[in-house]
Amino acid sequence: MHADPFTSEEILATLQSLVRTPSVNPTIAPTEPYGETAIAAVICDWLERRGIRASIEEAAPGRPNVFAEIGSRTGPSLVLCAHLDTVGTAGMTIPPFEPCIENGKVFGRGSYDMKGSVAAILAAAAALSHENNLRGRVLLALVADEEDASLGARDFVRRHSADAAILTEPSEGRLILAHKGFVWLELTTRGRAAHGSRWDLGVSAIAKMARVIESLERFDRETLRRRDHPLVGPASQHCALIEGGSGLSTYAEKCVLRVERRTLPGETPEQVLAETEAVVRRSGTEAEIRLLLDRPPLVSDSHSPIARAVREAATTVVGHPPEETGVAYWMDAAIFAAAGVPTVNYGPAGAGAHEAVEWVELDSVISCAKVLAESAHRFFAAVA
Ligand SMILES: [Zn+2]
Structure with a gap:
């Protein structure tokens, strides 16, 4: 006993x-x-x-x-x-x-x-x-x-x-x-690889990603943080991991950014994808977007x-x-x-x-x- x-x-x-x-x-x-x-x-x-x-x-x-x-x-x-x-x-x-x-x-x-x-x-x-x-x-x-x-x-x-x-x-x-829930996204920008001396040929994927990041940060500050849920607070996102380039004397062919978005009750992965597409469009450049994982609120x-x-x-x-x-x-x-x-x-x-x-x-x-x-x-x- x-x-x-x-x-x-x-x-x-x-x-x-x-x-x-x-x-x-x-x-x-x-x-x-x-x-x-x-x-x-x-x-x-x-x-x-x-x-x-x-x-x-x-x-x-x-x-x-x-x-x-x-x-x-x-x-x-x-x-x-x-x-x-x-x-x-x-x-x-x-x-x-x-x-x-x-x-x-x-x-x-x-x-x-x-x-x-x-x-x-x-x-x-x-x-x-x-x-x-x-x-x-x-x-x-x-x-x-x-x-x-x-x-x-x-x-x-x-x-x-x-x-x-x-x-x-x-x-x-x-x-x-x-x-809250969360969504993990992967964004990829493409450049054109060229020797570091060939400014006339090379396009840096990293520089393109910089514009995407700027646009993502503005969306976080000006839009997501203003979406306030009475029980869980504001939505948010952050740039979590980045990888790009193959050498100092090479224009980067590819840059991959991973972003985490914390979602509010009512926000769906489809909405997150659509909003991220719009954010990338506003950056004036192009990126492929892939959904890696989503967990519901x-x-x-x-x-x-x-x-x-x-x-x-x-x-x-x-x-x-x-x-x-x-x-x-x-x-x-x-x-x-x-x-x-x-x-x-x-x-x-x-x-x-x-x-x-x-x-x-x-x-x-x-x-x-x-x-x-x-x-x-x-x-x-x-x-x-
Ligand atoms: Zn625990």
Whole structure:
């Protein structure tokens, strides 16, 4: 028999074992090729020791999600989702995988983004599994690869459907109802290669790209930043990577620029492409434009059963209604929403995601765990 899953000793022990198990995303930090395999095994073991059957679902070879189901076979279903991977440890000024505790903060890589959330989900799952009158099904989605291509969340929504989802990215106890999307574009300008002395023949693709960049920057300043969304702020774009030329004494034949555009709810990849084409036309030169990747924004209905359930649960647990807002960064939430699953985000407090010093506030992890369990009850009661 295990102790009350919501005590700080239990939750701290879980969180520490998660931080001690490196799960650096191998595609974004190839020099730290840990991946999610070890942490998935730790979590499966944690769940099984508490009588919860867990399974590994491979999102890709060597990239596991942990899946588990709690509650009745019938009734509505609710996903609790957190990602298992972290960014790398380069530049960190604290031991990344030896979680020390100071003033109620737990330090270490991934403590905030987002092993605190994983610990909260596990505690909620353990608490809910003790109840024999749960009126629905809770699905755990502890997924791989959020920090890169979201292989885990995309695989999860291909295999499972649900009536709602709570993402648990750290949100300082705020209810997140929207986030931005993003679009990656590649622009190519063509010049005419010639010897550096042949001004009469050569055309520099880099000089052409300079005019495109100037036009892109003006569009960002004068148009995108003025498109302000009440929950997520303004749209924006930036020139991220550039490559061109083959030698000092050669007119550059080709220049390739990669641009990231952060999109607002309602902005589509088609719109981004059309606007970028117009921007290039205004620059007075020509460029080929290719769409490399797009991830949708999220906007969720603040009156949906899941938004109400989390709002009421947080109010009960914390003692006041949560602040409701959107965030600028992208989350896996949009993948669930795009699969037709109404999704909101609620997570713990801390600081230092992707930074040199990262920590999560232990008390916020405990209250997040309680809010998740209470949200499940309220959601099932509302829709069952
Ligand atoms: Zn995260």
